[in-house]
Amino acid sequence: MHSLQFRASAAAVIAAVAVIAMASSAEAARPIFVHTPMGSPNATCKWHVIASANPFPDQNDLVSVSATSGKDAWAVGVTLDPISGNTEPLMEHWNNTAWSVVTTPSQISALFNSVVALSPTDAWAVGAFYDPNSGRFHTLAEHWDGTSWTVVSTPNPGPLGNSLISVAANSPTDVWAVGQYKVNTSGVFATLTEHWDGSSWTAFASPNAGFSSSLDGVVANGARNVMASGAYNCNTGICQTLTERWNGTKWKIIPSPNVNANSNPLNTITSNSGSDVWALGDYYTGSTFNTLAEHWNGTAWSIVPSANMGFTAIIGSAAVNTDDVWGVGEWQNGSIFQPYSMNWSGAAWSTVIPPSVGASGSIFQGASAIPRTTNVWAVGASLNSDTSPHVTLIEKFHC
Numbered sequence: 001m002h003s004l005q006f007r008a009s010a011a012a013v014i015a016a017v018a019v020i021a022m023a024s025s026a027e028a029a030r031p032i033f034v035h036t037p038m039g040s041p042n043a044t045c046k047w048h049v050i051a052s053a054n055p056f057p058d059q060n061d062l063v064s065v066s067a068t069s070g071k072d073a074w075a076v077g078v079t080l081d082p083i084s085g086n087t088e089p090l091m092e093h094w095n096n097t098a099w100s101v102v103t104t105p106s107q108i109s110a111l112f113n114s115v116v117a118l119s120p121t122d123a124w125a126v127g128a129f130y131d132p133n134s135g136r137f138h139t140l141a142e143h144w145d146g147t148s149w150t151v152v153s154t155p156n157p158g159p160l161g162n163s164l165i166s167v168a169a170n171s172p173t174d175v176w177a178v179g180q181y182k183v184n185t186s187g188v189f190a191t192l193t194e195h196w197d198g199s200s201w202t203a204f205a206s207p208n209a210g211f212s213s214s215l216d217g218v219v220a221n222g223a224r225n226v227m228a229s230g231a232y233n234c235n236t237g238i239c240q241t242l243t244e245r246w247n248g249t250k251w252k253i254i255p256s257p258n259v260n261a262n263s264n265p266l267n268t269i270t271s272n273s274g275s276d277v278w279a280l281g282d283y284y285t286g287s288t289f290n291t292l293a294e295h296w297n298g299t300a301w302s303i304v305p306s307a308n309m310g311f312t313a314i315i316g317s318a319a320v321n322t323d324d325v326w327g328v329g330e331w332q333n334g335s336i337f338q339p340y341s342m343n344w345s346g347a348a349w350s351t352v353i354p355p356s357v358g359a360s361g362s363i364f365q366g367a368s369a370i371p372r373t374t375n376v377w378a379v380g381a382s383l384n385s386d387t388s389p390h391v392t393l394i395e396k397f398h399c
Helices: 010-018
Strands: 047-049 060-069 072-080 085-092 099-101 110-119 122-130 135-144 149-150 162-171 174-182 189-196 199-206 213-220 224-233 240-248 253-256 268-271 277-284 290-294 300-305 312-321 325-335 337-343 347-352 364-368 376-383 389-398
Touching: 047 110, 060 085, 072 122, 072 364, 072 376, 072 389, 085 122, 085 389, 110 135, 110 174, 122 174, 122 312, 135 174, 135 189, 162 189, 162 224, 174 224, 189 224, 189 240, 189 389, 224 268, 224 277, 240 268, 240 277, 240 290, 268 325, 277 325, 290 325, 312 337, 312 376, 325 376, 337 376, 337 389, 364 389
Parallel strands: 060 110, 060 364, 060 389, 085 110, 110 162, 135 162, 162 213, 189 213, 268 312, 290 312, 312 364, 337 364
Antiparallel strands: 047 389, 060 072, 060 376, 072 085, 072 110, 085 099, 110 122, 122 135, 122 162, 135 149, 162 174, 174 189, 174 213, 189 199, 213 224, 224 240, 240 253, 268 277, 277 290, 277 312, 290 300, 312 325, 325 337, 325 364, 337 347, 364 376, 376 389
């Protein structure tokens, strides 16, 4: 789960009730990038607010979305039960007509961080839940079989707490989830990678950089080409970029650039192929936050100038094709946070302004391309005056 240095994300605010110290760091910092003209790739194409469901009147937050078609999509996050005071996983489904809340197995103080849908009868959602018996947070994975969601057992290699933050799939028998586990009580974390082979989840060793490391995003481009992104040294307040690759045998750190010595986290990753991968986040200039975009061409990572609105961060991403990639997040307009999106045309990143809902602003936190179309879903939340989440926000980009 992501948090920004200049404003904790809505997910982090809710999660603090149940997932204190398990939210992965995602602060920001980097060089001067191009502020491209506002607009959209096509004047007739724009973001549209789509009605979404809320199980409670307040504290509802969506952080991830995945679509198998224009008629089938899942969005996940977290909500807060005002009676029990516990966080609860939030799951919503799109059936081509409306978004509705779908019941998932009950978990004490739990939340979803990511979802991947392979087909209408095969989807995975991952996150974390609190175990009051051990006083620890444990990994959470639930599977959709076309009829219901079921909790599936997952490993917990860290004795002090574990969390799954992102999930991606090559096939029903080749699914990867990444995140972090707590190393000590001083806020040091280690990378966590787990694999589903069709029968069970298994934890795999993954390298770490610096004193504390976390993986916040993962993409699957074949059994021998899985890439994950995140950051290290966030416990010092100065995150540095971290990318790793699974080659079919082991995870290996792939060198990735940093704009400067300030904070440079990679919050999200998306791809069109194993040689066309984007890792996005934000960086701190010393006075403001700008978007951070890095591209993998199959050989090396490079920084690509990206669009900004001032105090801007990318939290989610989606790839439609090589010439159509999206980064979504937030930007600060005075004292109000508003949803932000930028689009890669194949030549440059440009700002595309989405509608903002709610008197106190709103943000995006996740995105998904809709297969076989050029349409994109983005999810997040409207905010209360204290920047905590209010009600869910879902928007669709289409022409």
